[in-house]
Every structure is written in C-alpha cells, then in structure tokens.
Amino acid sequence: MSVEASGPVIIITGTPGTGKSTHAQRLVEESPVPLQHINVGDWVKEKGWYEEFDNEWQSYTADEDKLIDELEPIVAGGGVILDWHTCDAFPERWADLVVVLRCDHSQLWKRLEKRNYPLKKIQENNEAEIMQVVLEEARESYPPEIVVELKSESAEDLEANIARIVDWIVVWKKERASGA
Ligand SMILES: Nc1ncnc2c1ncn2[C@@H]1O[C@H](COP(=O)(O)OP(=O)(O)O)[C@@H](O)[C@H]1O
Secondary structure (H helix, E strand, C coil): CCCCCCCCEEEEECCCCCCHHHHHHHHHHHCCCCCEEEEHHHHHHHHCCEEEEECCCCEEEECHHHHHHHHHHHHHCCCEEEECCCCCCCCHHHCCEEEEEECCHHHHHHHHHHCCCCHHHHHHHHHHHHCCHHHHHHHHHCCHHHEEEEECCCHHHHHHHHHHHHHHHHHHHHHHHCCC
C-alpha cells in the first residue's frame, strides 16, 4: 500500500469456519492502529456485488471485477482487514500481510454443522481444508514473506494469533514512522 496509508492492509483468509471473522473482530479491538473489518462475503451479498445466487451451493457467486473496483478506494486508504474465504481475487499489491487460518478437519466439520450448512457444502469445505486449497492459493498469489499460516483450533490459538498479528502491526507502524 501507499506510504501515506494510515494502517496496513491485512487479508485474513481460510476455509469457511476456520475463524476469520472471530480473528478480525478481535484485531479491530486490539490493534494499535484503527482497522476496519470488511467481511467480504457479507458485503458481496448486502451490496449486490454478485453474479448469481448458486442454489446448489447456497452461496453467492461474487462479481469479482465489481468487487475489486468497489474495494479499491477503500483499500487505498489502508487500515483494513479483508476477511474472505478466498484471496486470489485481490490484486497482489493490496496486501501487507496475508493470514491463512487452519483448522483440524473434524473440528471444522462440527463448526460447519452448527451453521446448518447442507451436507454437500460441509463435505466440500472439509475436503478443501484437508487439501489446503486456500493456503496454496495464498502462496501462489502473494510473496512468501507476507503469507503466514496460523492454527485456529482453540482459545489459546486465538490469543496467540492475535498477539502475533498485533506485534506485526506494531513493527509495521514503527517502520512507517521511520520511513523504512
Ligand atoms: N481458535 C478458535 N478456537 C475455538 N473456536 C473458534 C476459533 N476460531 C473460531 N472459532 C469458532 O468457530 C466458529 C466459526 O468462526 P468464524 O470466525 O465465524 O469463522 P469464519 O469467519 O472463518 O467463517 C465460531 O463459532 C467461532 O467461535
């Protein structure tokens, strides 16, 4: 992002149910710089940035061109967390940090069951987590030094992850202040 940005752009990604929104909400509360949490899936639905509703998968197919155009000016200002189950649609230049959350598949299955997802959608997501689809996608889309894989299976994991990301933001802020 530009040197004028007030805060970093952090992408939090991972299979649905791995804990993206939970992490993003905590970061908004604990970050030393103001961060706006953008739940991209919710925005797609609420703002109509989709091509269709896929009945089979019970999900909206995002209009990615529209999504990128609409998010561009917001992201340009910095200080945002982009929370989405995919990350390869975003331009590489947007991201300062890409966090990929991971979760054991049997635990993930239970989390998705609680959401009353159709069985097929639970199976598909579970398989994607086992095959580390989102992690591979992140590694293919961004430089390795900004992609971090974090386990999100317990409250301890959550605390450790938040502390680690906050530490990273502190360093980001110092580097910006010194013009590094
Ligand atoms: N590290 C964690 N340990 C235990 N439960 C978690 C953890 N992260 C998320 N959860 C739980 O898993 C469910 C899905 O989390 P959520 O943040 O909505 O996932 P996502 O945004 O990736 O779909 C929620 O019930 C949340 O409380």
